[in-house]
Amino acid sequence: MRAMVYRGPYKVRVEEKDVPVVEHPNDAIVRVTLAAICGSDLHLYHGMMPDTRVGMTFGHEFIGVVEDVGSSVVNLKRGDRVMVPFNIFCGTCWFCARGLYSNCHNVNPNATAVGGIYGYSHTCGGYDGGQAEYVRVPFADVGPTVIPEWMDDEDAVMLTDALATGYFGAQLGDIVEGDVVVVFGAGPVGLFAAKSAWLMGAGRVIVIDHLEYRLAKARTFAHAETYNFTEYDDIVVHMKKITDHLGADVAIDAVGAEADGNLTQHVTAAKLKLQGGSPVALNWAIDSVRKGGTISVMGAYGPMFSAVKFGDALNKGLTLRMNQCPVKRQWPRLFEHIRNGYLKPSDIVTHRIPLEHIAEGYHIFSAKLDDCIKPLIVPSGT
């Protein structure tokens, strides 16, 4: 089969690989019909995540058709059109039993601090991902769901991570009616978090970024008030000014490990790998939110230490909430929202790239060329 393969920092190519096989009785083999590149894939692509091995296939956002199932699979059959959450989870460990699917304890031998994620380094379990023609899907009875007839493929693939994560991020903000919510980052997760904040009753939604084309999208897609931080000497002071010096009630970090806005932080983290991530957006969130406010962290960070302004968070009495999104827990409600027309996730898709051209896709997304917001990957023969 054809599959994207990591060749070292900033380098990927498409190679011929063996079609995956059933390795556990509850595995399924899925023929991928549509995948996506996630902003967090860029952390792998840039060599930031420890134990990212040359030869791995990335991709944790994908949908497809079931080609084969293991002997104990009862909920799926060959030919089913399925969407697969980015979390790999067993359904019965202490964490899964309580709905923390992203924290499953039975799928990642490499680390206890994170669950299993498709195509996301050995730190997340060493599973190949879906930027390929086929992918092994463990716990086929637990994770995947048959895509409803009425749902578009592009909406379905956005539900496997980006939309669910943005929606989850807004929930972690504990938004109450009329709250001022500031979202750092106008990428896919930030756009969905901003949109979701309205569903939860926000009174004002502000989005901060430095890419004008993404801020324009935040205005039209997410009805948000936007600011480009490069236009202000200090975006935190500006945030105080526009909130009557109170600060926002809720701040959502939808940027994560490669945040810009402070060259030293960015270079030490993203280029020199001396931090788990550049916490510029997180620090701005801490300083922009009001005392007693809530921070929701959706941006991905590596497992190493980062220079976070923890003292400010303490002194302001903030509530810091975060997790990888337990995707499947969000789906029933998100299906309703899509069906009711409140959300149209595929509206943020900007690029549809053949798998054979995935190296260009990564570069375009990474360098933010061609007004790229969300690139989809179309496997050969689809």
Place this chain on the structure above:
Amino acid sequence: MAYTSERPPRAESSDDLRARIPGWGVDLDPKDRPSVPKLRIQEDRTGAHWEFPERQEEKWPRERSTEHKFLTPVFGTSCPPHGISGAMRRFAYRKYSEARAAHWLLLLAADRVDAGEQHLRSLLTTRPDNPITQTGVRSEVFAHGISARIGRKRADVRHHPLDPIIVAAPWVVAAGLVVKTVRSVRRRRR
């Protein structure tokens, strides 16, 4: 404002927002939010029909965190450890827990060694690594690389010049070492 007890006035009422934004407030009640409360017993077990999953066959000694009691019943089988990088990875997993910086720094170092090993190995194949095609840099031409950066008030443009250095540096260093070694050998022979 912040200096008095009054909350700053809202720019728009809830009714105005409901009229302007599709779906405004449909999840206002926390009971409608699927991840509230955080810990909630999932009665349907999301389809699982076991107490503890069957174990996947371990086809080679699978590296695992020292913080785990045992090898998890299911695990990924991509890219088994090999070579010097594999030895470094096995050591990092065997010796240090996730709590230790040494664990992660060793794994990061192994990633760089792995890339070097694989690049060298690729030179012995019919398809050696190609930094032009693999970096996707050709998209700079058709995806408007210059106009995407100039006059756009982008903060990341300042560090973009570092990227080619990161990609090329290992090759330049390796080439330098080869030249230095060859010269040193020649001098000794003289």
